[in-house]
Every structure is written in structure tokens, then in C-alpha cells.
Amino acid sequence: MLRRDLLKYGKISAITALGAAVFGLKLDLTQADNIIAALERQIPRAMKQAKIPGLSLAIVKNDRIVWSRGFGVTSTKKSQPVSDRTVFGAASLAKPLFAYGVLKMRERGQIDLDTPLTKYTAKPYIKDPAIAKITARMVLSHTTGFPNWSGNAPVWIERTPGTKFGYSGEGYLYLQRAIEEITQTNLQEWIDRNLLVSLGMKDSSYIWEDKYRWMAVDGHDRAGKAIATSKPKKAISAGSLRTSAVDYARFLLGMMQPGRDMYDPRLTQDSIKEMLRPQIKINPQISWGLGWGLESTPEGDYFWHWGDSGTQKSFTIGSLEKKIAIVILTNSQNGLKICPDIVKNSLGGKHPAFSFPMIRY
Numbered sequence: 001m002l003r004r005d006l007l008k009y010g011k012i013s014a015i016t017a018l019g020a021a022v023f024g025l026k027l028d029l030t031q032a033d034n035i036i037a038a039l040e041r042q043i044p045r046a047m048k049q050a051k052i053p054g055l056s057l058a059i060v061k062n063d064r065i066v067w068s069r070g071f072g073v074t075s076t077k078k079s080q081p082v083s084d085r086t087v088f089g090a091a092s093l094a095k096p097l098f099a100y101g102v103l104k105m106r107e108r109g110q111i112d113l114d115t116p117l118t119k120y121t122a123k124p125y126i127k128d129p130a131i132a133k134i135t136a137r138m139v140l141s142h143t144t145g146f147p148n149w150s151g152n153a154p155v156w157i158e159r160t161p162g163t164k165f166g167y168s169g170e171g172y173l174y175l176q177r178a179i180e181e182i183t184q185t186n187l188q189e190w191i192d193r194n195l196l197v198s199l200g201m202k203d204s205s206y207i208w209e210d211k212y213r214w215m216a217v218d219g220h221d222r223a224g225k226a227i228a229t230s231k232p233k234k235a236i237s238a239g240s241l242r243t244s245a246v247d248y249a250r251f252l253l254g255m256m257q258p259g260r261d262m263y264d265p266r267l268t269q270d271s272i273k274e275m276l277r278p279q280i281k282i283n284p285q286i287s288w289g290l291g292w293g294l295e296s297t298p299e300g301d302y303f304w305h306w307g308d309s310g311t312q313k314s315f316t317i318g319s320l321e322k323k324i325a326i327v328i329l330t331n332s333q334n335g336l337k338i339c340p341d342i343v344k345n346s347l348g349g350k351h352p353a354f355s356f357p358m359i360r361y
Helices: 003-009 029-050 094-107 129-133 136-140 169-183 187-196 245-256 269-275 335-347
Strands: 054-061 064-075 078-081 088-091 241-243 286-288 293-297 300-308 313-319 324-330
Touching (some): 029 335, 094 169, 094 187, 094 245, 094 269, 245 313, 300 335, 324 335
Parallel strands (some): 088 300
Antiparallel strands (some): 064 078, 088 241, 293 300
């Protein structure tokens, strides 16, 4: 994006390790140019120090993507530069996008968030009778009682559904099964038709696409060794999303720009508010909504999520009130180490989300 686009939204604060916050007070063009130039110099330095070969980010303000940029290379095995369209494994950033689609189904009367999912499936997902208590709301707020992952073992219920927060990818797999039975289609076809196309996410998919051979990054371990990216053949609602920074920013725009009614592909304002309403409190500053982590700060409330596939890590955060959001995608096991500074210096403020105990730096 053009640097002058930041002029309307700039805010300058003390320059820190990654530059300065750039949204809020108006700047003249020279100041905006200087801030972006500083970020463009300092982000690569931070990446080098943290051994992060490649990073792509995009920032949304109001109704537009005001800045996007790629840094570094897609793999240490080759010199292809990262762009804002480079495709990364976004891991759990898949969850809020899937949740957005589920809320759209709710608007259209296809699913009720508080009806047990057993009502939508031909047979119970597991034999435990407690499965009859689990609803879509519990899945999206991580209160199913399922473990995060069961590995190769059949999934089990660890605690009474609806009583306690317990982050669970398994819950998303269960809801995916229900959605596929309701729609009589597989997740990838449903996600393509109802989300990716309508949101303009042309480079995104929950399965591997042949064009990604030229667009996708390799992952990298702590030492910077390249690890070939996985190529999912089956869509997994909890974590198989392949996307670019600009594409995911288009989804964030969907969070900022509510639709008019159930026929609009975007969620209505009421549905977005429900998505971002705290469903269960984790600590005084962090709650969980429907698909999103939520944080409460002196500067306002934010929605957020992180992604971690081991050798590719990502983070996104935004404020509905301020109409601002950022997505950061990296191709490194070290990728989250520099995200707090990037967020601080683009959105400003302190963000308790980075203290969430499941985030591994």
C-alpha cells in the first residue's frame, strides 16, 4: 500500500525496538514516510536477531488495507522474497474464519448455537452420553470438555460440557462434522462457496492447491533449518488454512464491515457483536467469545487469535471500536517472539493476549 495512505491514521509515539505506533493522531506526509521507513529497516533487524527467515503482515483501518508488506525469504533453501501474497500455514487462524461461517449459518436458520449437535448428526460422535450436551456455542467458546487433541485415540470428554474453558481443536472437528452433515458437502466446498469467494480471499484454502508450489513458504525450526510445509488434502476447520497476509486482512475487513441482512455474505452487526461477546472468562483481562479470544485493556477491547503449526507461527488482533486490525504471518518456530513489538508499534497499547499461557514463543 502507499505510504501516504497512513497519513489519515497515523499516531507517533516513542520509537522502540520496531519503530512507532502509526494510528491515531494525524501526521504530515514526511512523518508518515519516516515511520514506515523505520519499520522497514527495523523489522528485518528483529527478524535476523530472532532467526525468522520470512514474515508478511497487513494492517486494516476502517474500510481498507492501509499497509501490507513482506519481509525476508520464503525459505532458506532459496532466495524467493516474501510478498504480501505469499501463502503461509496459518494453523489456528483457521478457527475464527470457520466460526464466522457458522455464525452466518445461524443467521440463515441452518443451525442453532444452543441446540445439541447430536440433533444435526445421523449418529452420536462418540459413545459417551455427555456428547448430547455439546452445542456449537460450546465448541466456539472452547467449553466442550474435549481435550485439545486426542492424537490417534478416539476423542473423549474430560469434564462436564459447558462448565469450564479448555482450548480444543477436537471440538472444531466435531462441529465440522455437523456442518458437513447439515450442508451435505465437504468443508472445503462449503468454505469456498460461503466465505473465501465472498470475502475475496482468492489465495486462501483449507486444502493444498497446486499454485501454492510457487506461492507458499517452508517452515523453519529454531535454528533456521527449512522444513517442508505440509500439504493438507482434507480440510480441517481447526487448523489447515493456507492464506496470505492480504487475504486474511480481507477477512478482518469482514469483521469491520457488517452485512445488511442474512442474504449478505458478511455477518450482520448483531452477529459480529455476538461473536465478540464474552462467553467464558479466563482471567480478569482475557475471555473467549465465539471463535475469538477477547482481551480487555485500558485502551479498549480487542479480539485476537494466534496460530502455531510448530515451524510456522502467526498472530492477529483487532478492535471493532477502533476499526483497526493487524495480521502477522511468519515461517519460523521463532515467529511469535517479535509479534508483541509489532503489535505495540502499529496498534499501540499493552495487550494481555500475549500472556495467554498456551502461546509458545
